[in-house]
Amino acid sequence: MSSYKITPPARQAGRGDPSGRKLPTPRGQGLDGLNPNFTRRGLIQSLASCAAFGALGSMGAISQNAMAAAADRKFLFFFAPGGWDATPLDPKYGVGGTDMDPNTILGTAGNLTYSSGDDRLAMDLFFQNWFDRTAILRGINGHSVAHDTAELWMLTGQGMPGAPDWPTILGTSGAIDYPMPHLVFSGPSFPGRLGAAVVRGGGGSLLDLIDGSMLGYADQNAPVHVSAVDTMIDAHVWREGKRFADQYTGLGRVRADAFLSSLEKTTELEGRQFEAGLRGRTQSTTLDQALMALEVMRLGLTRCAMIRIPGSWDTHDGNQGVGPQLDEFFGTLDAVMAHMSRTPGSTTGYLADEVTVICLSEFGRTPRFNGGQGRDHWAYASGLAFGAGVNGNRAIGETDDSLFSMPVDFATGRPSMSGDIVGSENLGAAILEMGGVDLNQYMPGVQPLSALHGGNV
């Protein structure tokens, strides 16, 4: 079982311990008013330590120090539970081993190929607009054809529960200590031992909690403390929490520290909610959720987000629904990329240079239709990556005419007899590299599919 040793010297030193778990940001910046990184989170500690009262107006900005590009990147994950058909992104027209959806033809955009058809016109739109920023992932071995296990494999690189997934690791490994490291709007989440990093329910309930408006419509309703009072209470609770935490070691200490860390992050969110303009936004569609995710990323509140791709992808009983579902999803992706390409980022000119979008499913589907014109489970999956750091306009990974994964050179993503089959762990390692994560801490010995970023990490 994974564990991590917490020792006072490591904690005071700040950003990590020997096991790779990142510890809270160094504290004790004080109320000197000169620290450019001063935040409301720091304020509660200062209030807690000196019981001071004042300076409540100095809340807000997160550091924008120049940092490594990889560590500054944000990641927006889309996931299609059920196992989506690989052939729309890995088309096999005119070969015997694979049945393609009827009424579809080969689509091309730059070097990319995909299945095009009247029921999925948005795929053409997306690829024509963004092929140069987009990589198609093919032949990724999910190691299982059981939904739950394959989800684990695809998102953690392991078949056993307990390991954190890619977005959770990335969320805790950024250049700054995010208030909401990984925000799960919908879809799967495997927090592993990093549960404190995962904020669930990016929908309305969370927003109503952040601003306290929920209490106004409770059956036994109650007002919300004004901000200044809230901060005083936070400081009091933090001091009590610190006293509590200091009594413990080991896993008990980890939980107590997570209490303190979460308290600091809630305080910061309360202080910055006005910036986020979160009120009034709806959460009803995938695009709504994506735009919300991009907004909180832009504000430095979140590094990663997970959104479920709607639809019934487990198409044993017929594949006819896939095209319309893809049409809707790629329409969303096109709008997402358009938004990213015109919205300023927090560390770069535009979010398109700061946010990497990854679209996955737990596995693919059989190359041949079954008796019901559906497809059954297939271990080799396809996916999509676009945006910041993605080595675009190329397919990475390869399958043969029967959708079997072929060995590839991980540096180029092209077929190579001296290469290897791409596993979900190789893809995950590359994604972590794109986020500046030291692979030795999480995936020692795993070769990253570096073609995904082309060395641009």
Next chain:
Amino acid sequence: MRSTPLVCLVLAAFTGCGGPDLSTEEAVTELLTPRQQLIRVSVDLRGVHPSEADLAAVDANPGLYGDFVDEYMLDPRFRIEMEDMYNRVLRTRTGDTYFDPAMAGLDPDDLGVADSIGTEPLKLIGHVIDQDLPFTEIVLAEYTFADSNVAAMWDLQRESGSGWTQATYRDGRPMAGVLSSTTLWQRYPSSGVNANRHRANQVSRMFLCDDYLTRPLEFTRNDTQDLADADPQDVINQSDTCQSCHSTLDPLGAHFFGFWWERDVDSLSAMRTYRPQDELLWESYAGRAPGYFGNPTTGVRELGSELAADVRFSDCAVETAVEGLMQYHSNDADWSDLQRHRAAFETGGLVYRDLIRSVVSSDAYRAKSFVDDTGERIPVVKTVSPRQLANIIEDKTGYVLSFDGVDALRTNDMGLATLAGGIDGRFIVNRSYEPSVSSAFVHERLSQAAGFRVAAHDLNPARTEDATLLVHVSVNHNPETHRVLFEQQIMHLHRTVLGLPIEADSPQIEESIALWKQIYSVTSSPTTAWAGVITATLRSPRILFY
């Protein structure tokens, strides 16, 4: 009882004792205080803190701990906590009704229907535990439990009485406790090609603690190629890799074809009625007759009997209890401790209370600290569930967070329970024991609302009921003129809310008074100031952790 760990601690310096050879019990280096132990066991067994009278009693005589354990296991809330623990195993409380309740004459907007449906098999387990029946009854019982919602949805004949009562399915299905539950098999459906294997694996996971999906497998390319080209069933039958699971999985799955409802999803009757005529469909699908790890069986009733006789069934019950109460995943180092609990469980005839008593009486359960390696693996700080958090706050303050009558934390209808670290049974199947931003917000807002309500009530000069928490102060008091009363009030808050008395010279008193002054200086409202102090007290880690 404490001699072994202490001896070991002394020896550690000389012999290296403290390494992986220590059992969990031996790795304990310090126990919680009697008061803290009682809080821990009360939260686990009843979902609330003990009364101050109970705490004072165990303070005076720590030997009363065992008596309180027995008393708390007779509390009606014990059954609720056990049902909640087994929901983390069965994962049936998903918020699903599986088909429109209006088809059964129920209000489709009534969120309580989904709660009832998800609770059906859990009520049977709770009953078995509560009535001290052999735990094997959960897979042998000739009955289930139903309230009016479940009876209408699943067509059950209830015994007379309100609320949950024993009930029987009108379709006359073979009964084997929860193995015959419509809720369970609606929760875990099986499509045709799957041949009930999903269900078979769930039986293994839930009752044998053996999840087939966690088994490491290596498929050859030939295996995979054959799956594409040949009849998959032939491949499964011929591949050694496949057979390592399917040789036992498929016969387990063959028991459930009578619960195969998928073909008529628009028909209420088809969705809930057992189909004896389909019991032999295994011949057309996996082609493996019903059996239990090599023993042929005739149906689901014999499956229940085989499970009940399997030593892994009781092992799994022990593992579930230990992991549920101690909030960690057991491993080989816990073997001797698990065996001791199992012995206690078996000695009394598989009565679950005996098992619980054994666990909560152990040093490991009552530990404040372990030697290093064990402390990295087993938490000495335990985290309350969303339900327990709601219970504790209500017990202390009377406040319930609900919306339109829907309990926000004891159900997941609003999603708040998952935000607070709970499970939804479908997408989130493991509790989050580490506080997160969302759980911190839930705790904060719940405490705020409770704090305001208590302060507004207690400081209302016109109130006629007793004060809830503010028994020493009034709206006219302030710390400058009534210092002693403020000190007494804050000591009272610590004792009654946190269960841990503080001394008159404790820094917490000065800090709480300072907080009161700070808030008052901003709001000029003694009620708001006291609301803030109560909120801060309720947000203590001593409420969230136990």
